[in-house]
Amino acid sequence: MLMRLNPTLRSPKRRALSIVFVLMIVVGLLGPLIGHAQTAHVLVMEVEGIINPVKERFIARALEKSAADQAKLLVIELDTPGGLLGSTRKIVELLLESPVPVAVYVTPPGARAGSAGTFIAAAANFAVMAPGTNIGAASPVSATGDDLEETVASKATNDAAALIRSIAQERSRNEDKLEETVRQAASYTATEAVDHNVVDFIAEDLDDLLAQLEGREAETETGIRRVEVEGAEQRRFEKNVLEIFLEIISNPNMSFILLTIGGIGLIVELFSPGLIGPGVIGIICLLLAFLVLGNLPVNWIGVVFLALAIGLAALEVQVSGFGIFGIGAIVSFIISGILLFNKFGEVSPTMPEVSVSWWLIGGMAAALAAALLFVVITIRQSRRAVPEVSGPGLLGQTGVVVSDLAPRGLVRVGEETWTAISEDGNVVNAGETVIVAGVDGLILTVFRARDTEI
Numbered sequence: 001m002l003m004r005l006n007p008t009l010r011s012p013k014r015r016a017l018s019i020v021f022v023l024m025i026v027v028g029l030l031g032p033l034i035g036h037a038q039t040a041h042v043l044v045m046e047v048e049g050i051i052n053p054v055k056e057r058f059i060a061r062a063l064e065k066s067a068a069d070q071a072k073l074l075v076i077e078l079d080t081p082g083g084l085l086g087s088t089r090k091i092v093e094l095l096l097e098s099p100v101p102v103a104v105y106v107t108p109p110g111a112r113a114g115s116a117g118t119f120i121a122a123a124a125n126f127a128v129m130a131p132g133t134n135i136g137a138a139s140p141v142s143a144t145g146d147d148l149e150e151t152v153a154s155k156a157t158n159d160a161a162a163l164i165r166s167i168a169q170e171r172s173r174n175e176d177k178l179e180e181t182v183r184q185a186a187s188y189t190a191t192e193a194v195d196h197n198v199v200d201f202i203a204e205d206l207d208d209l210l211a212q213l214e215g216r217e218a219e220t221e222t223g224i225r226r227v228e229v230e231g232a233e234q235r236r237f238e239k240n241v242l243e244i245f246l247e248i249i250s251n252p253n254m255s256f257i258l259l260t261i262g263g264i265g266l267i268v269e270l271f272s273p274g275l276i277g278p279g280v281i282g283i284i285c286l287l288l289a290f291l292v293l294g295n296l297p298v299n300w301i302g303v304v305f306l307a308l309a310i311g312l313a314a315l316e317v318q319v320s321g322f323g324i325f326g327i328g329a330i331v332s333f334i335i336s337g338i339l340l341f342n343k344f345g346e347v348s349p350t351m352p353e354v355s356v357s358w359w360l361i362g363g364m365a366a367a368l369a370a371a372l373l374f375v376v377i378t379i380r381q382s383r384r385a386v387p388e389v390s391g392p393g394l395l396g397q398t399g400v401v402v403s404d405l406a407p408r409g410l411v412r413v414g415e416e417t418w419t420a421i422s423e424d425g426n427v428v429n430a431g432e433t434v435i436v437a438g439v440d441g442l443i444l445t446v447f448r449a450r451d452t453e454i
Contacts, residue, residue, distance in 0.1 A: 043065060043235055045062045051083020051087050051091065052087050052250060054243055054295060059094060060094055062074060062237045072100075073103060075105055076102065076104045076105065078111070079108070082114050083117075085116070087116075092123040096123055102125050102218075103209065106127075106130060106199075107133065110133065113134075118135055119164055122178055123170075128200060132190070134189055135181075157183060165179055173198060174197040252356045253357050255292040256360065256364075257364075260333075261285045262282045262286030263306060265280075266278075266283070266286070268282075269282060299342055302335075306337075308332045309331075310329070312325045313329040330365055337365075338355075394436045396435065397413055399420075399434055401434055404427060408420070408421050420434070423437050433448070434446040434447060
C-alpha cells in the first residue's frame with residue numbers, strides 16, 4: 001500500500017516558505033555582486049606597449065565596464081612608443097564619446113606617451129603625467145627612423161596635424177604645441193607639458209592624481225560630470241585570457257618565427273605526405289602568424305620572400321649538393337626578415353619603428369643553413385651506404401612516380417624518394433611505373449616502363 005504525503009507538505013504556507021528560501025539563496029549569491037557594482041569606485045587599467053587592435057579592444061571593454069558599473073572615473077595608466085593610426089583614431093573616438101570621465105596618466109617615471117600616445121592623452125578629459133615622463137614626437141618617420149621626403153610626408157603630416165588640432169580644440173588644450181609634436185617632432189617633459197597646456201598637471205602617484213582631480217568638472221557625452229572620488233574604491237581592470245594571449249604573440253619577432261615554422265611545416269607535409277603532424281602544426285602557426293600580422297604594419301613583400309626561401313630550401317633537399325637553391329634560400333630568408341615590417345613611401349604618423357631583431361634573423365638563417373647541410377649530407381650518406389640503391393646499382397631498377405614528372409618530379413625507388421627527370425622530356429603522371437636510365441648525383445633519369453613493352 002502506498003503511503004500518502006503529509007498534507008502539510010502541500011500547504012500554501014509550506015510553498016511560500018520554499019519560495020522565500022530560494023529567493024534568499026539567490027539574493028545571497030547576487031547581493032555581493034550588485035553591491036560591488038554600485039559601490040563608489042574608480043576603474044584603473046594599464047596600457048603598455050604598441051597601440052594596436054588588442055589595446056583598442058581592451059580600452060573599449062574598460063569604457064563599457066566603467067559605464068555599466070557607474071564608475072566615478074576611468075584612469076588609463078599609459079606607457080607607449082606609439083602604434084597603428086587606425087587603432088589610435090578609434091581609441092580617440094571612444095575617449096571623446098565616453099559617458100564616464102577619463103584620465104590618462106603617463107606613468108611610471110621614465111614612461112612616455114609617444115606618437116599615438118600623444119593623441120590618446122590629449123583626447124582624455126584629464127591628461128596627467130608622472131615626474132620623469134615625456135610626451136610628443138608624433139611626426140611621421142620612415143621605417144628606418146629617418147625623416148620622410150617632403151613630398152611623401154606631406155599628406156600623412158597634414159592629416160595627423162588636423163586630427164591633433166581637432167582633439168586640442170575639443171579638450172581646450174594648446175593647439176599649436178600639440179601640432180608641433182606632429183610637424184616638428186616636438187617632445188616635452190612633464191613640466192614643459194604642463195607649462196604649455198599640453199597636459200593638466202603632474203601627479204606623484206595614483207593617490208595624488210585622484211586627490212588633485214577631486215571636485216574638477218569633466219565634459220562627457222552625457223553632460224558635465226563632477227569628479228567626486230574621495231574615499232572611492234580603486235579597482236583594477238585586467239586583460240582577459242584572449243587579450244593576454246594576443247599580447248604575447250603580437251610582436252614582430254614572434255610573427256617571423258610563426259611564419260617560418262608554419263611554412264616549413266607545410267613544406268615537410270607536402271614532400272612527406274601522411275605525416276600529418278607537420279602539416280597541422282604548420283597551419284596553426286600560419287593562422288596565428290596572420291592574426292599577428294593584422295596587428296602590425298606588415299610589408300607583404302617580406303612574406304613573399306619568406307615563402308620563396310622555404311620553397312628554395314625544399315628544392316635544395318631534392319637536388320645534389322649544397323648549391324644555388326640553398327644559397328638562394330638563405331639570402332631570401334634574410335631579406336624577408338629585413339623587409340617584413342619595413343614600409344616604403346607613406347607611413348603611419350603614429351607608428352614607431354617596428355622590425356625583426358637582427359639577432360633573430362641571423363640566428364635563424366644560420367640554423368636554416370645548418371639544417372639544409374645536415375639534411376643534404378644525411379641523404380647522400382644514407383644512399384651511398386646502400387649500394388643496391390645508389391650509383392650504378394640503381395640502373396635498370398623500377399620505381400613509381402610520386403609527383404608528376406613535368407619533366408622534373410619525384411620518384412620512389414625501393415624505400416627511397418628521388419628527384420627524377422623524364423628521359424624524353426614528356427610528362428609522366430603520378431602512379432606510373434618507370435625505369436631508371438641514369439644517375440647524376442641525387443637526380444635520376446627515368447623512362448616509362450610501358451615504353452619497353454613489345
